[in-house]
Amino acid sequence: MYLKRLNLHGFKSFAARTALDFSPGTTAIVGPNGSGKSNIADSLRWVLGEQSMRQLRGKKSEDIIFAGGHGRAQLGMAEVTLTLDNASNWLPSEFTEVTVTRRAFRSGDSDYLINGTKVRLKDMLNLLSQARIGHDSYTIIGQGLVDQALSSRAEERRSLFEDAA
Amino acid sequence: MYLKRLNLHGFKSFAARTALDFSPGTTAIVGPNGSGKSNIADSLRWVLGEQSMRQLRGKKSEDIIFAGGHGRAQLGMAEVTLTLDNASNWLPSEFTEVTVTRRAFRSGDSDYLINGTKVRLKDMLNLLSQARIGHDSYTIIGQGLVDQALSSRAEERRSLFEDAA
Amino acid sequence: MKRRFDETFQAVNERFRQHFVTLFQGGNARLEMQQPKRGAKGEADDEDEELAEALPAKKNNIAGGVEIFVQIPGKKVQDLSLLSGGERSLVSSALLFALLETNPPPFCLLDEVDAALDESNVVRFCEILLTLAHQTQFIVITHNRVTMTHANVIYGVSMTDSVSRILSMKLAEAQVSAR
Amino acid sequence: MKRRFDETFQAVNERFRQHFVTLFQGGNARLEMQQPKRGAKGEADDEDEELAEALPAKKNNIAGGVEIFVQIPGKKVQDLSLLSGGERSLVSSALLFALLETNPPPFCLLDEVDAALDESNVVRFCEILLTLAHQTQFIVITHNRVTMTHANVIYGVSMTDSVSRILSMKLAEAQVSAR
Numbered sequence A, B: 001m002y003l004k005r006l007n008l009h010g011f012k013s014f015a016a017r018t019a020l021d022f023s024p025g026t027t028a029i030v031g032p033n034g035s036g037k038s039n040i041a042d043s044l045r046w047v048l049g050e051q052s053m054r055q056l057r058g059k060k061s062e063d064i065i066f067a068g069g070h071g072r073a074q075l076g077m078a079e080v081t082l083t084l085d086n087a088s089n090w091l092p093s094e095f096t097e098v099t100v101t102r103r104a105f106r107s108g109d110s111d112y113l114i115n116g117t118k119v120r121l122k123d124m125l126n127l128l129s130q131a132r133i134g135h136d137s138y139t140i141i142g143q144g145l146v147d148q149a150l151s152s153r154a155e156e157r158r159s160l161f162e163d164a165a
Numbered sequence C, D: 001m002k003r004r005f006d007e008t009f010q011a012v013n014e015r016f017r018q019h020f021v022t023l024f025q026g027g028n029a030r031l032e033m034q035q036p037k038r039g040a041k042g043e044a045d046d047e048d049e050e051l052a053e054a055l056p057a058k059k060n061n062i063a064g065g066v067e068i069f070v071q072i073p074g075k076k077v078q079d080l081s082l083l084s085g086g087e088r089s090l091v092s093s094a095l096l097f098a099l100l101e102t103n104p105p106p107f108c109l110l111d112e113v114d115a116a117l118d119e120s121n122v123v124r125f126c127e128i129l130l131t132l133a134h135q136t137q138f139i140v141i142t143h144n145r146v147t148m149t150h151a152n153v154i155y156g157v158s159m160t161d162s163v164s165r166i167l168s169m170k171l172a173e174a175q176v177s178a179r
């Protein structure tokens, strides 16, 4: 059991406070086209530190904040919190539960928090890399990209092995 | 009714003489992964004059000739014949049925035939373009490429309209 | 030549909007001709003109490209990149259908274009295909059982010992191993 | 560092072959380290060395890339490009599974990686996923009813008035609108 919960608020189409509790086993996410499934994948990438808007299917940084819609105003902030179970102490922390939060504002400002305390982006990335959680490589396989390892050049594939080594 | 029949012999995985009779209505092609469905699409592109091996998922020109397999020797030639119904005289020909054949040999030689008579590639392309049949644009939408119109740049999209005009 | 292009463009634009609304059950969509890049940038213009002369007329970028704007029902107009996989397939299909309708080719082969669509979208997709099938002979490669039901003839492809073979099939047989 | 890479490479190679054989019910597959480009081309070498110094160690192409060779049961070894859509997904999945097994990440999210697979291949894919699920927490986004049956928990996402919401679902409910 590693991922405990994902909380989204204002991230893309998740305008309302939304919580996704993970099972120690396998969790399936289903639903119609355009309902928001890949947006959940994007939120996980984002809270783990993804900086490339292109990887999040966006163009500018405010694209990941709820843009408004049917009689609903846009929001000024997107916030995603990932709760990690640390009962087995796989994370470099004395807490049995570690939360990692990322916020983005329309102004362009960003906040990064570990267990509710503001930290710098590099502190958050440090914690995650020590825990061997990456927002890249093969921990998140995006839609339409399953055969990317085959299309990329031999040298690019090498980096998958370096991540695994 | 325009396409009457497609005959394949030695084209990719179609080692045996194979005939596909088309219905005036819609024809569905189904089957397991790797059975040869997209190879049929490739054979249609190829008999209509496709010259780019990349569009046919190959690297060298002999890639479209049956390579051999399970206790079966490779073949020396690939041949595809497309039979077009001309009862409504939509083709510039006095025949009620027009056949277009393309052959490729391992030697690198190619034959092009209209109604069984050898012609040059340009004669075959001429006939097809007068009949407004193209191997490009939107008459054959390849696997994984349905949203290519969205990914391509605005200027590239323009050519779709020029084809339609 | 230009007038014919413009007429075609208008016709495709109207059908694109219509098919979009059918597939998405609402919303709005339009195509827009981009103005060719001209105006105040003197230096860029000279380069553009050289480029225009160098390229064949068909690929003449100076003529301007075609932009696509969509508004999914209930949502705001956003960049196409934010659309979901299935939504992208639907928008692209609406454009394809509009082109097929405006200038019907004798036949059209679609290889698994329904792959990203959920069941209700496949149903709407096939309904439009049915209306266009009077003018164009469709050959559809699919794994989807709903799509199969819309065909007059079904061919099953199978491979034994590296050799592909084709068998004419009944709908019920085909649906057994379909998705 | 190099030794650890080599050990990892060998381990992944062995598991890649195993998972390939499971998914394809036979055949063969291997990964190969390309030799870095050296040798007779004097001029190219100097450029390569400059390149090697300019690139960060991880992306150092001079170390050589990883080639993939596969032989589908019954067929000859051919270029990867000639593989079908589903076959490419399976080969890529075999490699992914090998990497996940060799160095299990705490979790792994897969977004519609089963999209191109026919029913029998989805079944085999899921069986491997089940074995890896003891070490890695999987989150699987899917439209496929077979894949859904392998989950402990199913979340249904729905959109009303442009807002996404999540509901915990039972298998039977989820399969109603699945493919």
Ligand SMILES: Nc1ncnc2c1ncn2[C@@H]1O[C@H](COP(=O)(O)OP(=O)(O)OP(=O)(O)O)[C@@H](O)[C@H]1O
Pocket: A011, A012, A013, A031, A032, A033, A034, A035, A036, A037, A038, A039, A040, A062, A063, A064, A065, A066, A067, A068, A143, C072, C075, C078, C082, C083, C084, C085, C086, C087, C116, D157, D162
């Ligand atoms: N910032 C935003 N504000 C509001 N809505 C957004 C925002 N960004 C994306 N969306 C909406 O989210 C939808 C796409 O969601 P998503 O990609 O998660 O769908 P999906 O469930 O994965 O569908 P599919 O099955 O087709 O892949 C789009 O309709 C898009 O308009």
Ligand SMILES: Nc1ncnc2c1ncn2[C@@H]1O[C@H](COP(=O)(O)OP(=O)(O)OP(=O)(O)O)[C@@H](O)[C@H]1O
Pocket: B011, B012, B013, B031, B032, B033, B034, B035, B036, B037, B038, B039, B040, B062, B063, B064, B065, B066, B067, B068, B143, C157, C162, D072, D075, D078, D082, D083, D084, D085, D086, D087, D116
């Ligand atoms: N020249 C050739 N000789 C023999 N076999 C070939 C040749 N070229 C391609 N093939 C085989 O054809 C198969 C691919 O067929 P195809 O792409 O038509 O499958 P498909 O039915 O479309 O499957 P999917 O549902 O996965 O898209 C590959 O296994 C490949 O090895």
Ligand SMILES: [Mg+2]
Pocket: A037, A038, A039, A143, C084, C085, C086
């Ligand atoms: Mg998606």
Ligand SMILES: [Mg+2]
Pocket: B037, B038, B039, B143, D084, D085, D086
């Ligand atoms: Mg295919």
